[in-house]
Amino acid sequence: MSGFIIGRIKGIKYAVKGFFLLLSTENSIKTQSAIALVFTGLGFYFEINRVDWALQVFALGLILSVESLNTAVEKVCDFVHPDHHEKIGLIKDIAAGAVAFAALTAFIIALLIYWPFFIG
Template sequence: WLFQTLAVGLVLAIEGLNTAVEKIADFIHPDYHEKIGFIKDIAAGAVFFAAVTALLVGAIIYYPYIAQ
């Protein structure tokens, strides 16, 4: 349970940071800007990596039960 909770918490925390980065970027430069778009893409990529990590944690935990 500890690792599952940690993985889910990691994804939610990174998603919160992603939302904050996007809102700050929109506040600073409301129109489209190439560099702001790149910053938002990096923040979204961090969420993706956190989600993939959580998926791997779940797979490692539940694989032995599914494989039986």
């Protein structure tokens, strides 16, 4: 049992390390985090309701998670094949496409939440 608990604590340690590595080294994560802070501020400013908060937190978490996985895919691809390769490029494009799906989802959620505040 103690081995299980120690394993989970180590897992949390690695996750926190990855979290801070992403925030400190990856421009895409820095940009997405700044956007998340802006939308968090908007949520407080417009006093959005609990359901809107849940949708917004989901959307922001989705983008940051998928962007993080995209970064991991790119790092693995670059490690496996540092030179340009057509198939590696395809893999990277597909991973970037996943980010585009997440961003589109977040954009639609943002429109649903904030559009009523701007149209009066």
